[in-house]
Amino acid sequence: MAATSSESIEDLLRRCAVSSGDLSAWEEFVRRFHRLIAKVVLRTSAKFGGVSAGVVDDLIQETYLKCCADNFRILIDFEHRHPDAFVGFLQVLAANVARDYFKSAYSQKRGANQVESISEDFTPSAVVDGAGSPGSIERGILINEVRSHLELCIEGRDKDRNRRIFWLYYRAGLSAAAISVLPGIGLTTKGVESLILRMTREVRERMLAPKPVPRRSKRNAGEGILSAHSF
Amino acid sequence: MEQHLNADQIDELLRPPRGLQTGSDSDRGPLEDVCAHLRSCKSCEQQIMDRKKAMEQLALLKFDAAVSPGPQCPPGDVWMEVAAGIASSASDKYLSHASECDHCGRLLNQAAEDFIEELSPGEEAQIANLTSSTPGWQTRLATKLSDTQVFTPKIPAARHSWLPSIVGPLTPSRLALAVALAGLVVLGIRDYSLQAHLSSQSLQATADVQRLEQDVLQQKTQIADLTAQVSRPVPASAHAASQPPEERAIASLVLDAGLTRGAGEMKRLSVPLGTDLVRITLHVTDRPDGVVREELLNFDRQKIWSQELKASAAETKSGSLMLLVPAYLLTPDDYLIRLSRETPDKPEEVATYSFRVPR
Numbered sequence: 001m002a003a004t005s006s007e008s009i010e011d012l013l014r015r016c017a018v019s020s021g022d023l024s025a026w027e028e029f030v031r032r033f034h035r036l037i038a039k040v041v042l043r044t045s046a047k048f049g050g051v052s053a054g055v056v057d058d059l060i061q062e063t064y065l066k067c068c069a070d071n072f073r074i075l076i077d078f079e080h081r082h083p084d085a086f087v088g089f090l091q092v093l094a095a096n097v098a099r100d101y102f103k104s105a106y107s108q109k110r111g112a113n114q115v116e117s118i119s120e121d122f123t124p125s126a127v128v129d130g131a132g133s134p135g136s137i138e139r140g141i142l143i144n145e146v147r148s149h150l151e152l153c154i155e156g157r158d159k160d161r162n163r164r165i166f167w168l169y170y171r172a173g174l175s176a177a178a179i180s181v182l183p184g185i186g187l188t189t190k191g192v193e194s195l196i197l198r199m200t201r202e203v204r205e206r207m208l209a210p211k212p213v214p215r216r217s218k219r220n221a222g223e224g225i226l227s228a229h230s231f
Numbered sequence: 232m233e234q235h236l237n238a239d240q241i242d243e244l245l246r247p248p249r250g251l252q253t254g255s256d257s258d259r260g261p262l263e264d265v266c267a268h269l270r271s272c273k274s275c276e277q278q279i280m281d282r283k284k285a286m287e288q289l290a291l292l293k294f295d296a297a298v299s300p301g302p303q304c305p306p307g308d309v310w311m312e313v314a315a316g317i318a319s320s321a322s323d324k325y326l327s328h329a330s331e332c333d334h335c336g337r338l339l340n341q342a343a344e345d346f347i348e349e350l351s352p353g354e355e356a357q358i359a360n361l362t363s364s365t366p367g368w369q370t371r372l373a374t375k376l377s378d379t380q381v382f383t384p385k386i387p388a389a390r391h392s393w394l395p396s397i398v399g400p401l402t403p404s405r406l407a408l409a410v411a412l413a414g415l416v417v418l419g420i421r422d423y424s425l426q427a428h429l430s431s432q433s434l435q436a437t438a439d440v441q442r443l444e445q446d447v448l449q450q451k452t453q454i455a456d457l458t459a460q461v462s463r464p465v466p467a468s469a470h471a472a473s474q475p476p477e478e479r480a481i482a483s484l485v486l487d488a489g490l491t492r493g494a495g496e497m498k499r500l501s502v503p504l505g506t507d508l509v510r511i512t513l514h515v516t517d518r519p520d521g522v523v524r525e526e527l528l529n530f531d532r533q534k535i536w537s538q539e540l541k542a543s544a545a546e547t548k549s550g551s552l553m554l555l556v557p558a559y560l561l562t563p564d565d566y567l568i569r570l571s572r573e574t575p576d577k578p579e580e581v582a583t584y585s586f587r588v589p590r
Contacts, residue, residue, distance in 0.1 A: 016376075016377075021377050021378065022377055023373055023374060023377045025377070026372075026373035026374075026376040026377045027369070027370065027373040029373070029376075030369045030372055030373050030376075031369065034363065034364065034369065035350075035358060038358045038361060038363065038364070039350060039354060039358065040345055040346065042354060042357055042358065043344070043345045043354075044345060047341075047345075053357075053360065053361055053362065054362075056361060056363075057361055057362050057363040057368075060361070060363045061363065061372060064372060064376060065376075067376075068376055081318060082316075082318075084316060085316070085317070087315075088312075088315035088316040088317045088346075089315070089317060091315045091345070091346050092311050092312055092315045092317065095311055095342075095345055096311075139291065139292075139294065142288060142291060142292065143292060146288075146289065146292065160327070163330070164326055164327060164330045166330075167292075167330035167331060167336075168326070168329065168330045168336065168339070170289055170290075170292040170293060171292045171293060171294070171330065171331075171333070171336055172293075172329060172330065172333075172336025172337065172339055172340050173293045173295075173336070173337075173340045174336075174339065174340050174343055175343070175347065177347060177348065177349075178314065178340075178343035178344075178346070178347060181314075181315070181316040181346070182313060182314070182316060182322075182326060183313065183316055183317065183318035183319075183322040183323070183326070184318065184322065184323055184326065197242065200286075200289065201238060201242065203289070204282055204285040204286065204289070207285045207288065208281050208282065208285055
């Protein structure tokens with residue numbers, strides 16, 4: 001059977017794993033996932049200081065070979081819980097292959113089981129923004145203030161999800177695209193952007209209000225957001 | 232522009248960092264008009280200033296410095312799977328934690344950055360320049376993957392090891408030779424182990440088949456013996472002697488011809504644990520003579536047992552037929568017995584009987 005780009009990932013994996021010697025299946029597999037694997041290997045390598053293109057090629061090949069390990073057990077047993085499940089899995093696999101390589105390389109460079117001693121007159125420097133610092137206290141107050149405003153803005157069955165999205169965006173710094181692929185979010189990138197925009201508007205209006213805005217009626221409760229007063 | 236700015240226009244002017252935006256360029260409206268209005272309207276200008284300040288406050292929520300993990304923080308390696316969208320029973324808990332923890336939120340953000348779909352122009356160029364991006368390399372790899380079953384070699388941990396000094400730089404021809412040799416070795420080992428595994432499975436299967444055939448043969452012999460014994464005319468005084476020679480547990484049932492329509496009127500046959508055979512006596516309206524074919528069907532009308540019966544003189548006289556069925560066949564279900572007789576044209580149905588084996 002000739003591979004087609006419209007073939008589902010599930011079918012493609014089955015052909016790769018079950019139909020031993022199906023060259024067209026593996027050609028399609030490599031064609032479809034090469035950029036994905038290369039991207040993750042390159043980015044992970046960059047975090048560790050970067051490597052030559054030859055090593056990147058080796059790590060990419062190693063990722064493919066991991067898919068075949070144990071008589072394609074990974075491909076056979078994979079549970080396609082959602083359409084992008086295998087893409088996520090392959091990304092983690094590629095990242096792990098690259099990380100394992102660098103861990104091994106660094107441990108050889110440094111020498112296994114070797115520790116460095118600290119001189120007796122070593123004095124650790126104070127942490128500028130550590131717990132208890134003025135900056136940390138101010139930030140804590142700000143977080144509490146925003147939290148209280150946010151709790152007035154979100155309601156309904158998606159309340160927990162919306163709260164999580166808000167904090168992951170503003171506090172952890174995740175992009176809308178990154179949030180949209182997280183498990184349990186169930187929104188597209190545009191959906192996350194739109195939700196953040198609405199929550200930001202609500203919270204911002206409450207932050208500007210001279211006194212706490214009383215809780216309004218359950219308008220838009222189904223979407224998990226309450227609308228703020230217009231200005 | 233006479234009207235004051237609306238919420239969308241203010242949001243557009245405040246354009247949050249990191250590309251947070253909705254709508255297309257055409258939805259944004261004429262920004263020139265907005266700016267012109269802003270210059271002439273103190274009220275709107277003040278609103279923009281206030282909201283800008285609020286947005287700056289929100290931007291301070293992000294904490295860029297590294298933070299030590301707390302006692303509640305999960306292991307650092309969970310964030311890669313969460314960032315890749317791999318759901319687990321704990322992913323909800325992890326996400327909730329990461330949204331409130333600076334340490335874990337940072338780790339999740341770092342992991343997510345690796346998986347962002349969009350490639351920068353630099354990354355595009357890097358990937359395009361890789362040897363692995365060439366069609367030739369990909370075809371060779373696909374060939375190897377399709378040929379190799381359990382080939383999972385470990386790549387050398389680092390390029391600065393002793394290996395390059397011995398083998399020199401890996402040219403494509405050397406690499407192909409090495410891969411071919413390794414592939415041959417692995418295929419040989421795999422074939423050997425597969426053959427050994429298959430032959431042991433084959434032996435086991437043959438032994439199982441032989442054992443089952445012996446069981447069936449033994450059971451058929453016993454049924455034939457019992458059928459012969461029961462069919463033989465037995466004097467009343469000798470009834471005790473007509474019992475099967477071995478102490479076999481037999482359940483009995485007498486059935487009249489005709490299908491029953493309701494569950495309530497269906498005859499029930501209890502098959503106690505340890506029962507070997509079931510003796511079913513069928514009342515036949517027409518005097519049974521000659522050879523009759525009996526078929527036992529389950530509720531799904533699947534044939535589970537069939538045999539040919541020849542009525543004895545006593546059976547012909549009494550208008551009944553007796554058949555023996557192995558008890559293990561009669562699991563709880565509804566059953567149908569169909570009697571038919573061979574005619575020159577086609578099998579002719581003689582009678583049908585139904586009964587139920589309750590749970």
